[in-house]
Amino acid sequence: MSARAAVSAVVDPEIRVVTIDDLGILREVTEDPETGRVTVTITPTYSGCPAMDMIRADIRRALATAGYLDVEVVTVVAPAWSTDWISETGRAKLAAAxxxxxxxxxxxxxxxxxxxxxxxxxxxxxxxxxxxxxxxxxxxxxxxxxxxxxxxxxxxx
Incomplete structure (x- = not known):
C-alpha cells in the first residue's frame, strides 16, 4: 500500500463517516526515495481543533501498519482550511450520515x-x-x- 493510500484512509475522529482526505485536512504526502522518510502535511479545520493530536497519532499508526516507520507529520495553517476543500465524496458521505x-x-x-x-x-x-x-x-x-x-x-x- 502506498503511503498516500494509507494516510488517505485515516478517518476523522470527530466525524467518523469521512476521512481526513474527504475533509481536505490532508494536504500532501511525500516520500523521500533516499531515506524512505514519509512527510505528511495537514491543516486543521480551525485553530485549536482538539482532534489534531488524534489525527496525527492515527496518521502515524496507519503508516506504521503499512510499513512506513520514519514519519514526520507537519501541521500548516496557511492557507487556512476552508469548507471548499471538502471533496464531493466527503459532502455526499456527510449528507448520507x-x-x-x-x-x-x-x-x-x-x-x-x-x-x-x-x-x-x-x-x-x-x-x-x-x-x-x-x-x-x-x-x-x-x-x-x-x-x-x-x-x-x-x-x-
Whole structure:
C-alpha cells in the first residue's frame, strides 16, 4: 500500500463517516526515495481543533501498519482550511450520515447569506438553527420543521 493510500484512509475522529482526505485536512504526502522518510502535511479545520493530536497519532499508526516507520507529520495553517476543500465524496458521505454539508463558498460577487440549511433527512428548506454549536465546535445544530429531525451542519468557512 502506498503511503498516500494509507494516510488517505485515516478517518476523522470527530466525524467518523469521512476521512481526513474527504475533509481536505490532508494536504500532501511525500516520500523521500533516499531515506524512505514519509512527510505528511495537514491543516486543521480551525485553530485549536482538539482532534489534531488524534489525527496525527492515527496518521502515524496507519503508516506504521503499512510499513512506513520514519514519519514526520507537519501541521500548516496557511492557507487556512476552508469548507471548499471538502471533496464531493466527503459532502455526499456527510449528507448520507445526516450531517448537512456546507455549500461551496463563493469568492467573487455578493456574499450569500444562508437563512436555512436543507435538511439532510428529507430535503426540506424549512429548517431553523437551534444552536451555533453542535456536537463538535466545527458544527452547528439545526432542526427541520417538516420532519422535526435535528441535524448538524458543518459550519461554512
Amino acid at each position: 445526516g450531517i448537512a454539508p456546507p455549500n461551496p463558498a463563493r469568492r467573487a460577487g455578493p456574499i450569500p447569506i444562508a437563512l436555512a440549511v436543507p435538511c439532510p433527512q428529507c430535503g426540506s428548506a424549512e429548517t431553523e438553527q437551534i444552536s451555533r454549536f453542535g456536537s463538535t465546535a466545527c458544527k452547528s445544530l439545526w432542526r427541520c420543521r417538516a420532519c422535526r429531525e435535528p441535524f448538524d451542519q458543518v459550519k461554512p468557512l
